[in-house]
Amino acid sequence: MPPSTQSADPHRSDVPDPSAASAGGDSNSRRTAPEHTGPDRPGADRPGSTRAASSGAASDGAALEGAALEGAASKRTEPGRPGSQRPSSQRGDPAPVDPGALDPDRLEEVRVQASAAIATAGDLDELAALRTLHLDGRGAPLALARRALGALPQSERVEAGRRHNTATAAVRAAYEARLAELTAERDARVLVEERVDVTLPGTRRPRGARHPLSTLSDHLVDVFVAMGYEVAEGPEVEHDWFNFEALNLGPDHPARSSHDTLYVDPVGSGLLLRTHTSPVQIRTLLSRPLPVYVVCPGRTYRNDAIDATHSPVFGQLEGLAVDEGITMADLRGTLEAFAQALFGSGLATRLRPSYFPFTEPSAELDVACFACRGEPARQPCRVCSDEGWIEVGGCGMVDSNVLVACGVDPARYSGFAFGMGLERAAMIRHDVHEIRDFVDGDVRFGLSFGTGN
Numbered sequence: 461m462p463p464s465t466q467s468a469d470p471h472r473s474d475v476p477d478p479s480a481a482s483a484g485g486d487s488n489s490r491r492t493a494p495e496h497t498g499p500d501r502p503g504a505d506r507p508g509s510t511r512a513a514s515s516g517a518a519s520d521g522a523a524l525e526g527a528a529l530e531g532a533a534s535k536r537t538e539p540g541r542p543g544s545q546r547p548s549s550q551r552g553d554p555a556p557v558d559p560g561a562l563d564p565d566r567l568e569e570v571r572v573q574a575s576a577a578i579a580t581a582g583d584l585d586e587l588a589a590l591r592t593l594h595l596d597g598r599g600a601p602l603a604l605a606r607r608a609l610g611a612l613p614q615s616e617r618v619e620a621g622r623r624h625n626t627a628t629a630a631v632r633a634a635y636e637a638r639l640a641e642l643t644a645e646r647d648a649r650v651l652v653e654e655r656v657d658v659t660l661p662g663t664r665r666p667r668g669a670r671h672p673l674s675t676l677s678d679h680l681v682d683v684f685v686a687m688g689y690e691v692a693e694g695p696e697v698e699h700d701w702f703n704f705e706a707l708n709l710g711p712d713h714p715a716r717s718s719h720d721t722l723y724v725d726p727v728g729s730g731l732l733l734r735t736h737t738s739p740v741q742i743r744t745l746l747s748r749p750l751p752v753y754v755v756c757p758g759r760t761y762r763n764d765a766i767d768a769t770h771s772p773v774f775g776q777l778e779g780l781a782v783d784e785g786i787t788m789a790d791l792r793g794t795l796e797a798f799a800q801a802l803f804g805s806g807l808a809t810r811l812r813p814s815y816f817p818f819t820e821p822s823a824e825l826d827v828a829c830f831a832c833r834g835e836p837a838r839q840p841c842r843v844c845s846d847e848g849w850i851e852v853g854g855c856g857m858v859d860s861n862v863l864v865a866c867g868v869d870p871a872r873y874s875g876f877a878f879g880m881g882l883e884r885a886a887m888i889r890h891d892v893h894e895i896r897d898f899v900d901g902d903v904r905f906g907l908s909f910g911t912g913n
């Protein structure tokens with residue numbers, strides 16, 4: 461903005477009509493200025509455009525400046541104009557001294573008005589504003605009156621000063637009184653508004669619940685750890701060799717079909733989402749010294765659509781024992797202890813012949829139904845559908861091909877393996893009918909199992 465208009469602006473609203481006409485001329489000059497300062501004008505550049513505007517419109521700008529100064533000056537030279545004191549003091553200009561402000565009547569009037577206004581202040585903010593307006597502010601009548609003291613002759617000054625002090629003290633007393641009232645009101649209101657009932661119960665954050673599958677998995681792992689087993693874990697994205705090849709599932713085995721297995725891009729990488737926890741057994745045999753006794757809990761994946769009893773993601777728990785002289789009797793005894801830990805003590809177990817590529821011979825482990833115990837008097841039984849037996853999982857003696865793939869001498873070592881689905885076990889154990897309840901994430905489902913074991 462040109463310097464000339466900067467100095468004129470603060471007063472422009474106050475300038476009388478003739479000056480306003482000049483201001484119009486100035487805006488004209490500013491409109492025309494860019495024509496003079498266009499880029500094709502020699503010697504003109506952007507930063508200099510304001511300078512060019514003021515110099516290019518030298519006559520108009522000078523006229524405005526003169527008019528503005530004149531207007532401002534005329535205001536300052538009008539102390540006698542009615543009402544001129546208040547506006548000038550509001551702008552912070554030195555107010556003219558008015559000895560009449562110390563007249564007894566004037567002072568009394570000021571005291572009455574100020575005290576009345578202060579006494580009716582509605583709140584502390586309004587009271588503070590009234591204090592400035594009537595008592596402390598530069599334009600407050602009492603402040604102006606005090607300044608007038610110096611203009612009085614010495615003979616009148618003492619008496620006038622006393623009057624002024626009395627009036628000021630009265631207004632200040634009114635202020636203090638109202639301040640005390642408003643402060644008390646505010647404090648009382650805050651006490652009510654911010655009252656805290658310490659006898660009310662606090663806000664409690666609801667406790668979460670362990671997932672029932674985690675609880676069951678930990679419980680079963682504890683059973684095996686108590687028998688001397690170690691826990692082994694492996695990756696959920698697994699290589700084909702660990703998941704199929706080493707477990708005696710040849711290239712043409714139907715389980716390798718993409719109808720059953722979820723493969724990982726890129727195609728041909730040999731990576732897949734493990735379809736069982738058995739690859740952990742392979743990794744264990746390859747990495748740990750014999751003998752090994754491990755239990756492997758974990759998440760597994762199959763290309764299944766979700767329904768009441770199937771899920772593409774499910775938990776498994778597998779066990780593997782490889783040592784010298786291991787027989788099926790060891791398997792039988794181990795699984796009996798395991799089944800009773802799962803469903804209760806005193807339940808009979810049985811092995812039914814079955815087939816798995818990685819065990820030979822293979823069997824299904826059944827445990828007597830914990831609900832009806834196979835007794836017709838307790839049937840019909842929803843748990844076992846009157847079968848009297850519950851299928852828990854698969855097991856068998858580790859196939860010699862698996863041992864060889866892992867570099868174990870089958871002539872010296874033998875072993876057994878078993879596996880079970882955690883969801884299925886939990887559904888039977890807790891009478892859950894929807895496998896989806898395990899993955900829906902509704903904390904109320906977990907809470908119904910308790911937060912501990």
Ligand SMILES: [Zn+2]
Nearest residue numbers: 829832841844
């Ligand atoms: Zn039953």
